[in-house]
Amino acid sequence: MALKIARRGQIPPFIVMDVLRAANERAAAGEDVLHLEIGQPCTGAPQGVIAAAKRALDGDLLGYTDAFGILPLRQRLAGHYRDQYGVAADPARIVATPGSSGGFILAFLAAFEPGDRVALAAPGYPAYRNILIALDIEPVEIPAGPETGYQPTPELLEKAREQGRIDGLIVASPANPTGTMLTPDALRDLAVYCHDEGIRLISDEIYHGIEYEQQATTALTYSDSAVVVNSFSKYFSMTGWRLGWLVLPEDLLRPVECLGQNLFINASTLAQHAACGAFDCREELDLNVERYRLNRDILLDALPKAGLTELSRADGAFYVYADVARHTNDSAEFCRRLLAETGVAITPGMDFDPLRGNRFVRLSFAGSTESVEDAAARIARFMR
Structure with missing residues (x-):
C-alpha cells in the first residue's frame, strides 16, 4: 500500500536552485558558466569573522546556547541598530536564528494561525509564499508594478482587503528580485496603516547595507508591533554560515522562544x-558594496543597448529585474536558451x-566585475 505524502511538502520548487543545478551540470561537463542566477556574494566572510571563528574553535566548547542566542551577539546587534539607524533595540528583543529562513518560520508560526491571510507584493521572494503555504497560511499576492517601485502601498492593501481580511503584510526594502526600496515616508505609511488596522507587519531587511542612493530605513523606526527579519548572508557575506536574526515586539517574545527551543534549540553556536x-x-564590507554598485551600473548601461529596456530601479540589493516581453512570452525557455547558447545563468x-513572471527575468550582479x-x-x- 502506498504511503501518504503530506500536502504541506508539495509546494513549488525554488526555481533559482533548479537553475543553479542546471548551471552546475553544465560546468561539470566542462563548459563555462557565468553565475548571474544566484543571490550570493562572490566574496567569503570578512577577516574579522574568520578570526572570531578561530578563537571560538580554540577556546569554546561550542555547546548549546540560549534559544535566543549568545548575549554578546545580541548586544552587538543592538549597537548596530543604535549606530546605523539611531534606534534603541533592547538585546532582550533580538533573537539569533538559523538564517533568515529560520527567522521567517518562527515569525510566521508565532504571528499567524492556519487559515490567516498574509499579503505580499508580486514580484517577491518565492520562499515567503512557499513557507506560508507549507504552514497552511494563505499568501495574498498583490500585483505591484514600476509605478509603485514593485512595492505594496496602503492603497493596494485596501484593494486586496476587498477580497477578504488581511492578517499580515510582508515587505522587503531593498527587495528581491527588483532591488527597489521604500522611501522612509512610504515605509512609515505602511507601518502606521498596518498598526492601526491590526495587520502584523513583517519587514524583511536582509539587504540592508547594500544601497546605492539612499540608506534603507528599518521598520523599528515607525512601529513597535512590527517583526524585523535580517541576516548575515548578504551585506556581511556569510551565506553558508546560516545565521540570521529577528527583532521582535514584546508580545511575540515568549511564543518565539518556545518555538525556537523546540524547533531549532539554537542557531549555530560557531556562527554566532x-x-x-x-x-x-565595515571598511572591507563596504568595498563589496562598491563592487556591486559598479556591476549594477554595467548592467544598467549594457542591457538597454541589448534591447532590454524595461528594468527595475535597483536602488539596493544586487538584482536587476528585466521585462523581456518584447522578445518572449516564456522567460523559462529564454533562460534555458541563454544558458545553453552563452553559458550565462539567470533566473526566470x-x-x-506566478502570474506575470513569464515576461520577466532576474539578473544577480553579486559576482566579480569581470564576470x-x-x-x-x-x-x-545573444539578443542580436
Missing part, C-alpha cells in the same frame, strides 16, 4: 561567535511572480 566580529569589518521571473562584464557582452550577442 564568528558574527560578533562582523561589525568591525516565474519564481517571483558581469563578460555576461553583459554575451547577452548582447
Whole structure:
C-alpha cells in the first residue's frame, strides 16, 4: 500500500536552485558558466569573522546556547541598530536564528494561525509564499508594478482587503528580485496603516547595507508591533554560515522562544561567535558594496543597448529585474536558451511572480566585475 505524502511538502520548487543545478551540470561537463542566477556574494566572510571563528574553535566548547542566542551577539546587534539607524533595540528583543529562513518560520508560526491571510507584493521572494503555504497560511499576492517601485502601498492593501481580511503584510526594502526600496515616508505609511488596522507587519531587511542612493530605513523606526527579519548572508557575506536574526515586539517574545527551543534549540553556536566580529569589518564590507554598485551600473548601461529596456530601479540589493516581453512570452525557455547558447545563468521571473513572471527575468550582479562584464557582452550577442 502506498504511503501518504503530506500536502504541506508539495509546494513549488525554488526555481533559482533548479537553475543553479542546471548551471552546475553544465560546468561539470566542462563548459563555462557565468553565475548571474544566484543571490550570493562572490566574496567569503570578512577577516574579522574568520578570526572570531578561530578563537571560538580554540577556546569554546561550542555547546548549546540560549534559544535566543549568545548575549554578546545580541548586544552587538543592538549597537548596530543604535549606530546605523539611531534606534534603541533592547538585546532582550533580538533573537539569533538559523538564517533568515529560520527567522521567517518562527515569525510566521508565532504571528499567524492556519487559515490567516498574509499579503505580499508580486514580484517577491518565492520562499515567503512557499513557507506560508507549507504552514497552511494563505499568501495574498498583490500585483505591484514600476509605478509603485514593485512595492505594496496602503492603497493596494485596501484593494486586496476587498477580497477578504488581511492578517499580515510582508515587505522587503531593498527587495528581491527588483532591488527597489521604500522611501522612509512610504515605509512609515505602511507601518502606521498596518498598526492601526491590526495587520502584523513583517519587514524583511536582509539587504540592508547594500544601497546605492539612499540608506534603507528599518521598520523599528515607525512601529513597535512590527517583526524585523535580517541576516548575515548578504551585506556581511556569510551565506553558508546560516545565521540570521529577528527583532521582535514584546508580545511575540515568549511564543518565539518556545518555538525556537523546540524547533531549532539554537542557531549555530560557531556562527554566532564568528558574527560578533562582523561589525568591525565595515571598511572591507563596504568595498563589496562598491563592487556591486559598479556591476549594477554595467548592467544598467549594457542591457538597454541589448534591447532590454524595461528594468527595475535597483536602488539596493544586487538584482536587476528585466521585462523581456518584447522578445518572449516564456522567460523559462529564454533562460534555458541563454544558458545553453552563452553559458550565462539567470533566473526566470516565474519564481517571483506566478502570474506575470513569464515576461520577466532576474539578473544577480553579486559576482566579480569581470564576470558581469563578460555576461553583459554575451547577452548582447545573444539578443542580436
